[in-house]
Amino acid sequence: MxxxxxxxxxxxxxxxxxxxxxxxxxxxxxxxxxxxxxxxxxxxxxxxxxxxxxxxxxxxxxxxxxxxxxxxxxxxxxxxxRKGDAPPDLSAHRAPPPPEQVEGVKHIIAVGSGKGGVGKSTVTANLALALADLGLKVGILDADIYGPSQPKLMGSNGRPVAMNERLIPIAAHGVKVMSVGFLMEENRALVWRGPILAGALQQMLHDVAWAPLDVLIVDLPPGTGDVQITLTQKTPITGAVIVTTPQDVALIDARRAIDMFHQTETPVLGLVENMSTHICTSCGNEDDVFGHGGGEAEAKTQGIPFLGALPLTRVLRETSDSGTPIVRAMPDGPEAQRFVEIAQKLKDHLATL
Known part of the structure; x- marks a missing residue:
């Protein structure tokens, strides 16, 4: 019963x-x-x-x-x-509280897309590892609370423990990782409204022992909702990376994501075109399944940097499903090198700040 x-x-x-x-x-x-x-x-x-x-x-x-x-x-x-016992001041002229710095973290990069299914989480995982291979101390915060993918992508299923009033992030492939997926069953859905989402995000930012990090990469959920708004309003963000595929239906939503970051005064560091071409495993032929060049053209239209194009290959999918991202599984392969090139551009930009 x-x-x-x-x-x-x-x-x-x-x-x-x-x-x-x-x-x-x-x-x-x-x-x-x-x-x-x-x-x-x-x-x-x-x-x-x-x-x-x-x-x-x-x-x-x-x-x-x-x-x-x-x-x-x-x-x-x-x-x-993260609030006190005092009632809120609802005065229309009250200035919003300043963003709260995440202790011990130099830079925060949000990876977003206006649409699901464009490979944003895969890009996040591989960029994090590529930046770590370039000598940076890197963390991943999986803010896609309804659909956390980083535990699977990073091959981790441990449960964080608390020490000195902070949760200790999971170590995987040389980076620190925190995800709500570590705290729940893999196949269970979370039925949460906005205020709980915002509270969970703030806790994963400020109640986790991230320090010391050069860069924390935040894997955002698709769209322009509560998590994105909470992050950009309450935390100082170095900038955002937009992930899209070349097809028009994805580019429409990428524009919305770019506009959201503009409205929240968050710098857009650039755009990545994922699944730019499909490379046949048997013959090596490249096929523009989703079109080609749409991301680069959109970046030019928006006046933002085009960070690079990534192919769609079987080995990229297989390594992601296995829990060892391709940058770690096949670091000398052409797919991994594409991620390294994008990571180098981001590292060079961070060095100027």
Whole structure:
């Protein structure tokens, strides 16, 4: 017999919040509770000053739910709102708070696209490794919270641990990685609204032991929504890299992404045309499956740098699925060299700042 939502809430009503002394239901910290057969997931959304004290409570909740009859899998995430107890000043003339620097991180590069399926996460992973091979200390923050891909791409499935009130990012292929995918089951969906997304992003930025890093690359979700706006408004971003394919339907959405970054006064460092050509494994013939040159032409129209074109090959897909990106698996191959060329352009630009 499957567990019910009422049973979960009854259990949570018996677990005490360490600061207030009230139970978790009365304290109103339980969010996004979902019970699906034997699968249970929920979020404990707390104030930043309570985050450290709530870590053992999260473990207590997870253990208690897992012990219930009918429960197969449990996912309990802890997010912390970075705010105080004072009510907000809603004055129309109040200046917004200044962006908060991420401790120990020199530069932050956001990798975005207006559209899903253009290979943004694959580009992020390989650019991160290429920059690391060029001598930089690099981290990856997987901000695609609804569809985290970096654990798969980087071949990592560990769970971050806390030390000195900070989460320790997972080390993979010589870079530091943090993803909500490390904190949940691989095949479970997150059903979160904007405020929880924003809180999770802020926690992964400021409550993770990133230092020291030369550059943190943020793998954004597709589109121009809550995560993008939260990142650009609350964190000083060095610049954004736009990923697109050559076809018109992708370029339309890439323009929207570029416009969003312009509206938030975020510099656009350049555009990458992914899947520029398909290279046949058997004969080596190049075929412009999605068209060719659209990304370079759009970069020229937008007045932004064109960083490079990347091919679509079987080996690029195979190495990504295997958890060893092609820059690490086949560093001397032509695909890896394309990523290195783009990374060198980014490194050269960062050196001028």
């Amino acid at each position: 499957s567990v019910t939502t009422a049973e979960i809430k009854g259990l949570l009503a018996g677990i005490i919040h360490p600061r207030s002394g009230k139970d978790l239901i009365t304290e109103d910290v339980v969010r996004a509770l979902k019970v699906d057969g034997g699968h249970v997931q929920l979020v404990l959304d707390v104030l930043a000053q309570d985050a450290q004290a709530m870590l053992p409570v999260r473990d207590q909740v997870e253990t208690a739910i897992a012990a219930l009859d009918g429960v197969g899998n449990v996912s309990v995430l802890l997010t912390a709102e």
